[in-house]
Amino acid sequence: MAVIGVLLLLSFFGRVAPSLLAITLALILATALNPVARFFERWMSRGLAGTLTVLLVLGTIVGLGFLAVPPIVKQLSGLGESLPTDLNQIEARLNSWLSLNPTLDRVVPDDAPGRLAEQAGKLGNVLAERLPGVLTLVGGGIFTALVTLIMVVFALGNPVPIVNGFLGAVPAHYRLNATRALAQTLKQMGAWGRATVLVMLVTGTVTAAGFYLLGVQNWLVFGILAALGELVPTIGPIVASLPPVLFTLASDPEKALWVAVFVLVFQQVSGFVLAPFVVGGAGGLHPLSVTVGVLLFSGVFGIVGAFLTIPFLILIKAVYQHFYLRDAPDIPDAVAMALISGVVEEQMDREEEARKAADRAIQEVRDAELERQLQEGELDLEAVLDEHSEHDSTPVVRPAPRGNAESGGPPRGPERPDT
Known part of the structure; x- marks a missing residue:
């Protein structure tokens, strides 16, 4: 059931993702335009300031559109008219370039430039076939943009309930x-x-x-x-x-x-x-x-x-x-710089070399002492082995003594209380 619930939840969010994205976009735009609304709020109410801010942004966009759209349309039409010529020139230059590079000429098919130009020429037909879907998509985008704009006006005009609702949802x-x-x-x-x-x-x-x-x-x-x-x-x-x-x-x-x-x-x-x-x-x-x-x-x-x-x-x-x-914890930037620059690695290498040198010195002294004990007949083999076992951090389990350590007799049993 839990898996089904998760799948249903993911399916729900997948269907409402565009709407959630529009809401998020509206809140972000309202937040970004908040300084402008605060500026106008000095002379008018918050609602009028928010509406004026949105109208000012729209007026700027429309004004720029009236100034820029006619030359843009003219240049786009010129771009569309020159596109076939540009494609032919690209094909000719590609053929010339391939002729100068025999290796690539053998790899690339002979009709590759022609096929590329043919596919580019079919682009207009493909766009015409998909025009209804594109118009539907554009219409949906315009509707979403209008709804988003309305949400921006509401969020800018009266943001107090939104902020209080957000803070109220957070634990105290x-x-x-x-x-x-x-x-x-x-x-x-x-x-x-x-x-x-x-x-x-x-x-x-x-x-x-x-x-x-x-x-x-x-x-x-x-x-x-x-x-x-x-x-x-x-x-x-x-x-x-x-x-x-x-x-x-x-x-x-x-x-x-x-x-x-x-x-x-x-x-x-x-x-x-x-x-x-x-x-x-x-x-x-x-x-x-x-x-x-x-x-x-x-x-x-x-x-x-x-x-x-x-x-x-x-x-x-x-x-x-x-x-x-x-x-x-407040970690200084010097720590990160030491890691990045390799200072920590060098320090660790020096510490490792010093530890190895100290271990070698201790081992040399120990070996010299054992050599002396061996030559003088004082070597205690059991003590040496026990010392190495403790040095290796390996616990040594000794068998229990069979007799009394002092008298060599049988081990003592538990003491009996006086009767």
Whole structure:
């Protein structure tokens, strides 16, 4: 019965996972927008401040859409028109490259480029066949987005019952730690929201300007794609940098090389300068933790899980710090540095060598004494064997004596009481 219950529970969560994810996304967005609502709360009620915050975000998105959508549509149409030509150029360059590499030419089938172009040409038909399903998926996504937006308005407008309900569900002796963890989460989540928007703006602007100066077609589309790639930590920028390089490679390999160099340099600057100073204060998360989190959460929740990686990690870190780390011993960083740098290993090796040297010295003295006793006829074999047995930590079981140790007679029995 327990197994059946677990399976039913997993099936239930599998069916409601999208709804739970939408609720989680709404709470995280409300938390990230909370600093903006607190700013407006100085001049109006909390409900109006929350509504105004959401309307301001929507107005910004719509305004950017009106400015960016017409050129994006124009560039996308140009990209679609040039796609067959680009594919033919890629096929010609692939054939030329294979002819210069006989080894690969023997491995790759002769009709491989043609088959690749044929499959790419069928892409439009495949998309047309799947258009109803895509429209259904898009419609469901729009509905979920609207519901999520409404939940964000409610959560921002009246967050007191939500916070009280959360704290009330925590046992009394953990409530103070839960309050501190929630305060840290609210602070770092707001910083994460501001940092993410700033990094997206900088990345999109610099990337689009760089592509424009390099003469890359569809530079605006690729710039917006680079900005959206910042929503997925670590992996998103890498994936967003591939399309401009590949599409430029079809028409101008030399230009594609410069595009790749520009993208690589900007990613290094963004990863080592922009992200640490802007995003680093949002949560103080280790890059390895972020990468592992992206892999885990994207595997469970898809692309939305990858976007929610840093909020999830901020929450996990706050719970860990205020529920476990406060009671854990304070281990200095010098201990970890000693382990990483090999100082502890060297110290252990020195201690082991000293112990072995001391054992050798003791053994040499013992052997010399035994040699002297052997030469002078004073060697007590039983005592030597007993000493070695005690040295090896092996208990020695001696047989009980048959006679009295003093008189050599039979062993004494228990004493009888005087009568």
